[in-house]
Amino acid sequence: MPNSILTYTQSIKEATYQCMEQDESIFVIGLGVTYPNGGDGTTGGLVESYPNRVLDMPCSEGAATGICIGSALMGMRPILVHGRVEFALLGFDQIVTQAAKWNYLFRSSVPIVIRASIGRRWGDGPQHTQVLHSVFGHIPGLKVVIPSTPRSAKGLLISSILDNNPVIFLEHRWLYNISETVPNSLYTQDIHLCQIVRYGSNLTIVANSDTLIDTLRCVPTLVQYGIEPEVIDLVSVNPIDYNTIISSVKKTGRILVIDTGTKTYGLGSEIISHICENIWDSLLSPPVNVGSKDCPCPTSTALSEHYYPTDVTIITEISRMFKIDIDYNKCQDFHKMHMPSNENIDGLLKL
Amino acid sequence: MDKQTMLQAYYQMIRIRLVEERLVKIYLERNIRSFIHFCIGQEAIAVGVCMNLSPSDIMFGNFRSHGHYLAKGGSLKRMIAELFGKSTGCCGGRGGSMHLIDKSVGFMGSVPILASIIPIAVGAGFSLKRQDKSRRCVVFLGDGACGEGIFHESINFAAQLSIPILFIIENNLYSVMSNRDSRHSPNYDMGKVATGLGATYMKVNGNDVTEVYSTMQSNLLNIVNHPVVIECTTFRHMAHSGPIFDDSIGYRIQDNWETRIHHCPIRQLKEKIIETSMDTFNISEIEPAMFREIDNLKEIEVRIQREISDAIQFADESPYPSEIMENVYAQ
Numbered sequence: 001m002p003n004s005i006l007t008y009t010q011s012i013k014e015a016t017y018q019c020m021e022q023d024e025s026i027f028v029i030g031l032g033v034t035y036p037n038g039g040d041g042t043t044g045g046l047v048e049s050y051p052n053r054v055l056d057m058p059c060s061e062g063a064a065t066g067i068c069i070g071s072a073l074m075g076m077r078p079i080l081v082h083g084r085v086e087f088a089l090l091g092f093d094q095i096v097t098q099a100a101k102w103n104y105l106f107r108s109s110v111p112i113v114i115r116a117s118i119g120r121r122w123g124d125g126p127q128h129t130q131v132l133h134s135v136f137g138h139i140p141g142l143k144v145v146i147p148s149t150p151r152s153a154k155g156l157l158i159s160s161i162l163d164n165n166p167v168i169f170l171e172h173r174w175l176y177n178i179s180e181t182v183p184n185s186l187y188t189q190d191i192h193l194c195q196i197v198r199y200g201s202n203l204t205i206v207a208n209s210d211t212l213i214d215t216l217r218c219v220p221t222l223v224q225y226g227i228e229p230e231v232i233d234l235v236s237v238n239p240i241d242y243n244t245i246i247s248s249v250k251k252t253g254r255i256l257v258i259d260t261g262t263k264t265y266g267l268g269s270e271i272i273s274h275i276c277e278n279i280w281d282s283l284l285s286p287p288v289n290v291g292s293k294d295c296p297c298p299t300s301t302a303l304s305e306h307y308y309p310t311d312v313t314i315i316t317e318i319s320r321m322f323k324i325d326i327d328y329n330k331c332q333d334f335h336k337m338h339m340p341s342n343e344n345i346d347g348l349l350k351l
Numbered sequence: 352m353d354k355q356t357m358l359q360a361y362y363q364m365i366r367i368r369l370v371e372e373r374l375v376k377i378y379l380e381r382n383i384r385s386f387i388h389f390c391i392g393q394e395a396i397a398v399g400v401c402m403n404l405s406p407s408d409i410m411f412g413n414f415r416s417h418g419h420y421l422a423k424g425g426s427l428k429r430m431i432a433e434l435f436g437k438s439t440g441c442c443g444g445r446g447g448s449m450h451l452i453d454k455s456v457g458f459m460g461s462v463p464i465l466a467s468i469i470p471i472a473v474g475a476g477f478s479l480k481r482q483d484k485s486r487r488c489v490v491f492l493g494d495g496a497c498g499e500g501i502f503h504e505s506i507n508f509a510a511q512l513s514i515p516i517l518f519i520i521e522n523n524l525y526s527v528m529s530n531r532d533s534r535h536s537p538n539y540d541m542g543k544v545a546t547g548l549g550a551t552y553m554k555v556n557g558n559d560v561t562e563v564y565s566t567m568q569s570n571l572l573n574i575v576n577h578p579v580v581i582e583c584t585t586f587r588h589m590a591h592s593g594p595i596f597d598d599s600i601g602y603r604i605q606d607n608w609e610t611r612i613h614h615c616p617i618r619q620l621k622e623k624i625i626e627t628s629m630d631t632f633n634i635s636e637i638e639p640a641m642f643r644e645i646d647n648l649k650e651i652e653v654r655i656q657r658e659i660s661d662a663i664q665f666a667d668e669s670p671y672p673s674e675i676m677e678n679v680y681a682q
Contacts, residue, residue: 058511063470063504070474073459074409074482093501097464098471105445106452106460109681140679164681 001185005344008147008175011154011182012042012115016079018186019161020050023077026161027053029064030081030115039081040117040176065091068112069099069166077161078112084128085116085170099166100141109164113157119172119210119260120308122338126296131261133208134270136168137237143167144237145191148212149345150180152235155189163191170237172209172260177342180349192236194244198351200230203318204248204255206271208234211258211290213341214311216348222318225326237267242274249275253284256317258309263291288317305337352561357624360402360560362651364394364617367418369655370427374417374434377663378594385434385447388415392558392588395616396521397422399563400489403571404457408487409479411472412461414449415521415587419491424456431662437669444672466492466499469518473509473578476516480576487574489517494582495526497541498534503548509578510549517570518550518580521557523587528602545580557583558614561623586611621648 006014020026027050033043034056047054057064061082068078082088088095095114102108118131136144143165147153153171160167189195197212198219207215212233222229230248235241249255255275257268268289275287290309297307315328352360371389378387390397393415401422404410412419420430426441433440434448442450449463459475462468472490479486496502497520509516520541526534545552551573555566563583573579586606590597598608612618 055512058504058507060501060504060508062501063473063508066467066470066501066505067474067477067508070471070476071478072474073471074475074478076478076481093464093467094470098462098467102460103681104678105442105450107443107678107681108452108454108460111681143680 001183003181003183005179006150006154006182007177007179008150008153008171009041009177011150012157012171013044013046015154015157015161016043017046017049019158020046020053022186025075026077026079027055028079028081029055029057029068031059031083031087032056033081039115040083040173043081061087061090062094065094065114066098068114069094069102069110072110072112073102073108079161080112080114082114082116085118085130085132086127088114088116095136095142095166095168096139100139103165104141110166111164113160113167113169115169115171117173118170119174120297120304121173121340122301122304123299125299129297131170131259131292133170133237133259133261134266136170137267137270139238141166142238143191144170145235146170146172146208146237147235148175148207148209148233149349150178151182152189152195152233154182155187156191156235158186159188159191162188167191174210174340175213177340178213179342179344181346192239192241194235194241195233196230196244196248197233197349198229198231200228200252202252202254203227203229203321204232204245204252205229206232206234206245206255206257208267209260211260211309213345213348214309215258215314216345216351217311218314219351221315221326221328225322225324227318227322234267240271240274245271246275246279250279250282253282254321255283256288256290256314256321258290258314260308261291262294263289264294266291285321288321290314290317301334301338305332310337352564354627356402356564357561357620360398360564361617361620361624361648363398363402363422364560364620365652366655367394367397367421368617369652370421370659371417373656373659373663375589375594383434384436386592387434387448387594388592389589389594390415390418390587392611392615393521393523393585394418395560395620396519396557396563396583396585397491399560400519400567402564403567404487404489406456408489409457409459409475410488411459411468411475411490412451413465413468413492413496414461414463415493416451416461416491417448420451420453420458420461423453423458425451425453425458427658428662428665429453432666432669435666435669436671437666438672439665439669465496466502466505468492469496469502469505470508473505473514473516476509476514477512480514484575487515487517487571489519491519491521493526494520494522494524495534497544498526503544506545506548506550506578506580513576514578515574515576516578517574518578520580520582522582522584524605525587525591525602527591528597528600530602530604541582550578550580552580552582554582554584557585558616558619560616560620586614624648
């Protein structure tokens, strides 16, 4: 089957459409998912193909989560869509205390996918931009997936729908308009495994979502200075694919973890503690943990430009790690800081 | 309620009562390490509802669900084993008293976070509506759960999507020890809440199994395409939790000991049976296989006590579970 160049948004829609075509038990529910541009474009038009299986709903996110759980217990495969991860929190009891526990308690599997859009967008402020990877990752019984590219988004969503567990599918809205060559076929990507996006020799960088794209942007500069980073797309927050990360760090001797979530109790803390506990002897320099500032994300661009880690942060941290000066344009372009990218990342992924 | 139905109801209710009374008795001496909530006094609701259901109908419960589980036909052996923390328990020892399940008879699970179970039941009803319209879905909750937001969301959702589901509210006056006045304004009106959200509502005397049974029976057709809320008033004889009575604390103003005994559903039904000269009857009308040879109400109790002893023995002889990491995830 041929490929198409798809945006992240189009990939998610195509995955949903193709799965619904295969399995009548799948339905999509969420605020406004029936709108022409529903789910930030990811569900727009689906209702025409599947009129009774794409459902708008009252502003009752808690009940909607429970309804998805209950219908999953009876053999359906719901996909619940939240335009902001904050709305998923209205169903937090259902996610954490119910969905995550029913298989352990009752051996009643709960095959639901909860899609939630996360992260920065100009003007969204502290209650529309949270990330919360590690909040969901903390709960045994949940699988937590973060697709970083359009190709991954399609394969991971298909795998998540096929999985018999509750899967929290966190989509960084910054990525919705980036594009990539994506197979037209219905294919899966293992939701438990990291992906090595670039092989390297003297530094392991574990990134996800927008920080993966920022990391890849730094690669040409780093190579000029003799730094060959091995870039790992984390993919899964729970479970974490430590095998892949440990093998990489054993080879490179250095690790930098970068996340778009706040740093305290974040992904970096978790991954680095595991590395220190298990392969301390392999480390040539102290691990580096990069995350967003430990404060709510402010709305004003004058403040928010200091909030998220960027390619400049990555270069600065690596300079310090290798004790070298790296010549890099540290002046951030306003559009790059505050407007989501619509670039094709096929080239970046081949660096 | 005809004679045979009344006898069946009596058997179901006294069975729940005797199981719980035995659990009270052995709770401390056997070191049962499962947080527990007894439903003594509330048996008529579970039995009156379940006698109108078939095993293919599905049901969800809460932290006080021994009665719901047993009335639906849940395995007594597996319930006792669960309380003992054994691998043969209905949750393999992972749940305890607040987590009962027996899917073979349509009891789909019970959870303790009050209203948490409600939307799950609505979702199951949503699924039944699409898959098999002949099956019904029932969820049991207490009056405390009605204070949680998701209760309201769920009724609204069920009404909006025309989901067939029956909400049984067991109103025993208290949320733990908090009375109605500490939770609602004097103007609070459950009927208006339920009907205002689009459900059908009715209130019955939950201490009278004949009333619960007949209300349930006359509403079975309504549940086919619509949420129905039945509020059942009742009395919880024991403390909110634990094998104790708590009258000495002094919060029970409306339901002192005498009131509770006066309204005891089992005592009332027994009187009705005796009044209608049914003390002597052929018990084969209840459970033909089990009770072929016995012929009075006392004998029922003897048989049930034996069944309970067998269940305790089964639990005693069962092994403890060992795999702590098993089934965190489904395959």
